[in-house]
Amino acid sequence: MYQYTSKQELPITMERAWEFLSDPKNLKRITPDYMGFDILSGADRNMFQGQIIQYRLTPILGIPFRWVTEITHVQEGAYFVDEQRFGPYTFWHHKHFIHKTADGVMMEDIVDYKLPLGPLGWFAHALFVRFKVKQIFDYREKALNEIFKTTS
Numbered sequence: 001m002y003q004y005t006s007k008q009e010l011p012i013t014m015e016r017a018w019e020f021l022s023d024p025k026n027l028k029r030i031t032p033d034y035m036g037f038d039i040l041s042g043a044d045r046n047m048f049q050g051q052i053i054q055y056r057l058t059p060i061l062g063i064p065f066r067w068v069t070e071i072t073h074v075q076e077g078a079y080f081v082d083e084q085r086f087g088p089y090t091f092w093h094h095k096h097f098i099h100k101t102a103d104g105v106m107m108e109d110i111v112d113y114k115l116p117l118g119p120l121g122w123f124a125h126a127l128f129v130r131f132k133v134k135q136i137f138d139y140r141e142k143a144l145n146e147i148f149k150t151t152s
Helices: 014-021 119-147
Strands: 002-010 038-041 052-060 063-075 079-086 091-101 104-114
Touching (some): 002 119
Antiparallel strands (some): 002 104, 038 052, 052 063
């Protein structure tokens, strides 16, 4: 089992942060183009507990993956959790928190995940998966800075 944590401060209100994060369509805006990310269904409403969202991604060598997540927990304005129901990981549990700060908000992501295939999964993680996860969150940070016109 692996964990990735990311924190980013943005000079926006809690309300603005929640408005952006609770709209599933915005996920495409903060995902690198090379991921070939498309939402297939479930993004027609703002975030709610029990929501099922289906995606298609082509993150490695143009090979398509289907990914299905469920929004399992929502505390409006503060956090939500998405869990993979079908996809490339054995386990994926992603917590999204918004904390108020003196200058705006701190967005915190905590992802716990596990890869399939035992030792081959460990090797893949060491070789490229952990770097790919970091790269995605680095891109997300830059995209959010651009969307909210900040420098960091």
